Amino acid sequence: MQNSSLWIVFHKMRMPFIVIILTYTISITGLLIIEGVDSNGNPYHMSIFDAFYFITYTATTIGFGETPYEFTYAQRLWVSFCVYLTVIGWFYGVGALISLLQNKMFLHEISRVRFKRQVKAIRKKYIILLGYNYITSEIIKRLLDADIRAVVIEKDEERVNSLILESYTPTVPVLLDNVHSPKSLEAAGISRLNCKAVVSLFNNDALNLRIGIVSKLLNKNITLAVKATHPKSVNNLNDINAEIIVNPFVTIANELKMAIQSPHLLKLEKWLYQIDTLDAHMPKLPIGRYIVCGFGRMGQSIYRTLKDEKEVDLFFIERNKKKLDGLSERELQNFIVADADDKEVLEQAGVKEAVAIVAFTNNDTVNISILATARKLNSSILTLAREDEMDDVSIFSNAQMNYLFMPSKIIINKITNALINPLADQFARCIMEKDEAWAMHLVKDLLQKIDNAPLLYEMTINEQEAPEVINFLEKSELMLSIFQVSLHNRHQHNNVIPLLLLRSDDTIVLPHWNMPIRQDDKILFACDAYAQNDIEYIAQNPYEFYYALTGEEKTIFKQRLFK
Structure with a gap:
């Protein structure tokens, strides 16, 4: 049945309805059969309406008196019986109604109907988030700040x-x-045009994959933002064309690599994710021995990323021998099977000669204890820790760690940036292929031409965002440099740098100003507020576009001629 709540009402209230109808039928039939007398003493039989009217106010214990005439003793005896009969029927019906209103299935269906109405009322673009916790709550706040609505499905009533x-x-x-559940996703409007993405960030990779498959079957064009912590899970998600795949452990491993080899690349990434400014202090991590405590998903990601780097001598401490299965004898020379939270074990690993110790187990208390012991043995050692529990920020800050990596915050930054600023996320992936010299030059240009915290502005060359550009492209060619022009003085340039140009057949990092623009190009700019305003005016206002193109003010006569 399409309306499940209505079906539950019929199912649960069917017998109470039958009981009330039977009690009324019996009571009314008796009044119709029993003979009474009118005011003149003549025999009288009640009409169906009079009998129904009398039983209605009698059964509800209101009692307006005998009508239409005084009753005989036979009628009064029958009415006495009917009072008990109908009141019992009503008690049963009211009790069943109260039970229905407390029925979890009924309440769930009512909430589902209300949820569907709320989703249907959303006119702006929105995103479905599966599960509600600290991470998704932060994502919701950032989406709402970006004027993007959110819809949540959660199986835990307390979290709801x-x-x-x-x-x-x-x-x-x-x-x-x-x-x-496919029904839940359909109720959330996954097939609607303004539903732009589904976010699934559970710690269970198999569950995230299942949700991804179901979502793509329901809507093949939906954007998937999914968490995956195993390489196999990442491959499976790539097979179903998941657009945004976040592996916090790989991200942390890459950040470590950048901090050691390319600190300016790390500086650019943190600026893109709005974590730091371009002039923030970003010390380069030292070269030498790194003791890594834990060889779980995080430790394995670090090993895969840094094992071939000559500047880094990795040494691992892992207490679970099974996690080392598959490693060669040569590789096992850099491993100890022991508890890292032990002074003798740390000394055996060479903590006194090491330049850094990395405590990346999944237990925050153990991580703090390991680093405290390491500092006693080597006061100059660099300490890097992983924090899983968001409530323990004060504990780690008091422990005075040199570097604190928080997978939860990494997920929040990665997901929100990919959903709200997709071109910035694409640019962040592209710069991973660049070297330190390239990154240093770009940071220098951004600082000199704009400021220490340039704005990121994304624009698509289409009718909605750049109608004047589209109109001009129908007649002639237009260069990217049109967006460099200052509307205050055409002979001056705004503080703006094009970072990325994305078109159907190509991805261009740092495109040149002389590059021709095409319809449906997606462009990422780094700029200040004045430049952003000018870019928007040039793209959308015919007078400002004409001035930027020709250097002349556009009059009504020129407007007709220009057309």
């Missing part, structure tokens, strides 16, 4: 209540249901 108590503005519709 927590979301409701947050009082997001605008309201975030939430459905209490299984996150991987």
Whole structure:
């Protein structure tokens, strides 16, 4: 049945309805059969309406008196019986109604109907988030700040209540249901045109993959933002064309590599994710022995990323021998099977000669203890820690770590940047292939031409965002340099640098100003607020576009001639 809540009402209230109808039928039939007398003493039989009217107010215990005439003793005896009969029927019906209103299945269906109405009322683009926790709550806040609506599906009632108590503005519709259910995703409007993405960030890679497959089957054009922590899971997600795949452990390993080899690349990445400014202090990590505590998913990512780097001598401590299966005898020479939270083990690993110790186990307390012991043995050692629990920030800050890596914050930054600023995310992936000299030159240009915190502005050359450019491209060729022009003085250039040009057949990093623009090009600019305003005016305002193109003010006569 399409309307499940209505079916539940019929199912649960069917017998109470039958009981009430039977009690009324019996009571009314008796009044119709029993003979009474009118005001003149003549025999009288009640009409169906009079009998129904009398039983209606009698059964509800209101009692307006005998009508239309005084009753005989026979009628009064029957009415006495009917009072008990109908009141019992009503008690049963009211009790069944109260039970229905407390029925979890019914309440769930009512909330589902309400949820569907709330989703249907959303006119702006929105994103479906599966599960509600600290990470998704932060993503919701950033989406709302970017004027993107959010819809949540969560199977835990306490977390649903927590979301409701947050009082997001605008309201975030939430459905209490299984996150991987196709019905839930359909209720969330996954097939709607303004539904842009599905976000699944569970710690279970198999669940994330299942959600990804179901989502793509329901809507092949939907954007998937998924967490994966194993290489095999990443490959499986790539097979179903998942657009955004976040592996926090690989990200941390890459950040370590950049901090050692290319600190300016790391500086650019942190600026793109709005974590730091371009002039923030970013010391280069030293070259030498790195003791890594833990060879789980994080440790394995570090090993795969840095094992071939000559500047880094990796040495691992892992207490679970099974995690070392598959390593060669030569590789095992850099491993100790022991508890890293042990003074003698750290000394055996060469902590006194090491330049850094990396505590990346999945236990925050153990990580702090390992680093405290290492510092006692080597006061100059660099300490790097992983923090899983967001509530323990104060503990780690008091421990005075040199570097603190938080997978949760990495996921938040990666996902929000990819959803809100997709070109910036694409640019961040492209610069991973560049070297330190390239990154240093770009940072220098951004600081000199703009400032220490340039704005990121994304634009698509289409009718909605750049109608004047589209009109001109129908008649002639136009260069990217049109967006460099200052509307205050055409002979001066705005503080702007094109970072990325994305077109169907090519991805161009740092495109030249003399590059021709094409329809549907996607362009990422680094600029200040004045340059962003000018770019928007040039793209959308015919007078400003004409001035930027010719250097002359556009009059009504010139407007007709120009057309």
